[in-house]
Amino acid sequence: MTERIGEIIETDSFTFVAESFALNRPPALGSLVKAQAGGDTWVYGVVAFGETVSVDPGRGAMRRSRPDAYDEAVYTRHPELEHLLHTKFTVIPVGSRVGERMSQRIPPQPPPMHYSVYACAPDEVREFSERRLYLRTLATAQLPAPVEHVLAAHLTWTYEQRGRDEAWLEQAALEVAGLLQQDVERLLAVLYAVDPEA
Amino acid sequence: MDRKRLGVVVDGSFTAGLTVRLDPGQSTEDLQIGSFMVVQGREYTYFCMLSDLQLRTSDARLIAKPPQGFTPFVSRVLSGSATYAMAVVKPMLMMPTVDVRDDSRLLVGQTPEERGVMSVRTIPMHYAELVEATEIDFLTVFGSPDKPNHFVFGQPLTMDLPICLDLGRFMERSSGIFGQTGTGKSFTALVVLAGIIKHDVGVNLIFDAHNEYAYGKESEEKQWVKGLKHLFGSKVRVYSLDESQANKPGRPADGILKIGLNQIEPEDVILMSQELGLTAKAGTMIGLLKDTYGDKWLTRLIEMDAEALSEFCQQSGAHEGSVQALQRDLKKLARKEYIRPEMDSNLLDEIILTLKDGKHVILHFGQHSSMMDYMLVSNLVTRRVRAAWEKQTEQYELTQANADRPRPLMITLEEAHKFLNPEIASQTTFGTIAREMRKFHVTLMVIDQRPSGIDSEVLSQLGTRISGKLADERDIDAVLTGVSDRSALRNALASLKLRQEVLVVGHAVPMPIQVRPRTYDEAFWAEVSKPTAPVADDDLEREKRELFGA
Known part of the structure; x- marks a missing residue:
């Protein structure tokens, strides 16, 4: 079993938000994660957004650094920040698994509130990304961030997880090129970002 | 045999052809306009010609501002997605789809029709696959050399396998060999003529205007090539106009042709109006002379002194x-x-008898190779030959006896536009032959570099056209007169290399195809001049016994 990295705090059919267990360290943008959905059902999703904000929406964060204490020292001097701030990440569901059956359909129900989010192991990433139909789901979803950044981040991350699998990257890039062919500026942004030869 | 996939049909119409989206990674540079390809529909396999290639982009911004500084990765991904290529293919023939692994079934039929190939009557649906043609596709459509009268004419541009002409069909209608200077028209003609002689599908009467066919000539590679007389010996008889050149070593002539003034008809003279510098009124005066003196009109005219001439003018009312x-x-x-x-x-009768006897005749002009000599003699000889064949056909229709059946005769004519231009095509013997002599078993093979100079009515009667590269638009139009799918073929014609590539269209091939004609070289000579019928084993045995004793 892989590492638990967060707990779901907002959830609907097309997106869920989890609070990261590590302050300021949400999972990488574009990484594949999975959420427990009860029994042997899992929801796979791609991290599309990460943020660290004040726990109390009414009280925004404010400056804490001093000329002689900044960055990491701020946290040492203010251990209460661990409780005043939290880090959240948004996940776009792109597939699911029931028992051993993996599919690239989004699950019929959203993952339950307060259930756990896990990182995916490289083998699981490899297995899930073997077919690339989910890229279409991702590219057409309502994203909290520009689609080209999410796609580029996901391609680069998966390429690394698959042990720098250039063939996969090229096929995936072609798939993305097909999806974004009406909008060449976005497409080129993805291609320049993922280009392993650059 | 698996065919390589090139793309899928995404659009198109029966009239304009099928538009095919080329697969990512399939470069346009690997495809050649005019090549033979296959589209696999659900029920039918379509045999097509590639008629156009187009570059497209999915976003106009790629055209307005082409991105720069590509890495190979980016350009690989873009080509085939945002930038992509379309091919337009024109289906020409189709056949019910059969398992291509079942090779044997495809090749049994003697004719394309028997092999299930038919003219195209429909088009496939979306996403039918465009694939490269394989050997079996070529053989299915164009037949293999073991079929009757199939003569290996050349090879497709991109593969090494035989493309055959059906010589029986070739002889049925008039044909044309075209191409600008240097495209190898006369070598192409030599290959075809040698094929006809070898397969014995008819007799040839060849007017050898440039002294190329009888005794060969020097090729562009500065090699001397053999003539038809060298290859076929007594099967080919050469009649020469040139007494001084005939019968030099290696150039045997079977007769020296002389022409009598009494044999020249007004028609022959009018044909040469331009060459002789005759005025428009000359025709009328020649008519008057002919009325007065009959067959001797020309002799009498030339012999007239001033007195006789003015006497004739007074009598006939002609202007002195x-x-x-x-x-x-x-x-x-x-x-x-x-x-x-x-x-x-x-001698003219002897020529006709020779032809009737199944031997081929070449008229060799030697040093008398001006256009005037050529036109006079060809027209004069052809008129007689034509009359003989007409008579023979009438005889055959009367008796319906196989012995009376006229042999198919093909007359090879260089510089054809001189005889068949629109002003005179209606009057000359050649015009008549091209238009209506098919029923008398006489056809023309015209060889010309300016097909636009030939009467369109004659052009539209041509059965088979073999054309090398043509640059002039009017010539391209002329070659394709009366052919369907002209726009597709126009591109195929324009894309030919200057040398050793021709487009064959028409009666002798099931669909148009670009061909590299065979080289007229030692190997070819050896093949055509070896006896057709193999020597039976018994004969061999007997010969061996006679030679070496039992």
Whole structure:
């Protein structure tokens, strides 16, 4: 079993938000994660957004650094920040698994509130990304961030997880090129970002 | 046999052809306009010609501002997605889809029709696959050399396998060999003629204007090639106009042709109006002369002194100055070395008998190779041959006996536009042959570099056209007169290389195809001049016994 990295705090059919267990360290943008959905059902999703904000929406964060204490020292001097701030990440569901059956359909129900989010192991990433139909789901979803950044981040991350699998990257890039062919500026942004030869 | 996939059909119409989206990674540079390809529909396999290639982009911004600084990765991904290529293919023939692994079934039929190939009547649905043609596709459509009268004419541009002409069909209608200078028209003609002689599908009468066919010539590679007389010996008889050149070593002539003034008809002279510098009124005066003197009109005109001439003019009402001018012009004819005041028709009759006997005749002009010599003699000889074949056909229709059946005769004519241009095509023997002599078993093979100079009515009657590269739009139009799918073929014609590539369209091939014709070289000579019928084993045994004893 892989590492638990967060707990779901907002959830609907097309997106869920989890609070990261590590302050300021949400999972990488574009990484594949999975959420427990009860029994042997899992929801796979791609991290599309990460943020660290004040726990109390009414009280925004404010400056804490001093000329002689900044960055990491701020946290040492203010251990209460661990409780005043939290880090959240948004996940776009792109597939699911029931028992051993993996599919690239989004699950019929959203993952339950307060259930756990896990990182995916490289083998699981490899297995899930073997077919690339989910890229279409991702590219057409309502994203909290520009689609080209999410796609580029996901391609680069998966390429690394698959042990720098250039063939996969090229096929995936072609798939993305097909999806974004009406909008060449976005497409080129993805291609320049993922280009392993650059 | 698996065919390589090139793309899928995404659009198109029966009239304009199918539009195919090329697969990512399939470069346009690997495809050649005019090549033979296959589209696999659900029920039918379509045999097509690639008629156009187009570059497209999915976003106009790629055209307005082409991105720069590509890495190979980016350009690989873009080509085939945002930038992509379309091919337009024109289906020409189709057949019910059969398992291509079942090779044997496809090749049994003797004709394309028997192999299930038919003209195209529909188009496939979306996403039918475009694939490369394989050997089996070529053989299915174009037949293999073991079929009757199939003669290996050349190879497709991109593969090494035989493309056959059906010589039986080739002889059925008039044909044309076109191409600008240097495209190898005469070598192509030599290959076809050798094939016809070898397969014995008919007899040839060849007017060898440039002294190329009888005794060969020097090729562009500065090699001397053999002529048809060298290859086929007694099967080919050469009649020469040139007494001095004939019968030099290696150039045996079977007869020296002389022409009598009495054999020249008004038609022959009018044909040469331009060459002789005749005025428009000359025709009328020649008519008057012919009415007065009959067959001897030309002899009499040339012999007339001033007194006789004015007497003739008074009697007939002709203008004296014009007749004088005509006499002056026609004296040019009488001064030719091969012209005699009077000749009997023995040698001309011999030529006709030779042809009827199944031997091929080449008229060799030697040093008399001016356009005037050529036109006069060809027209004069052809008129007689044509009359003989007409008579023979009438005889055959009467008796319906196989022995009376006229042999198919093909007349090879160089510089055809001189005989078949729109002004005179209706009057010359050649015009008549091209238009209506098919029923008398006489056809023309015209060889020309300016097909636009040939009457369109004649062009539209051509059954098979073999054309090398043509640059002039009017010539391209002319070659494709009366052919369907002209726009597709126009591109195929324009894309030919200057040398050793031709487009074959028409009666002798099931669909148009670009071909590299066979080289007319040692290997070819050896093949065509070896006896057709293999020597039976018994004969061999007997010969061995005679040679070596039992």
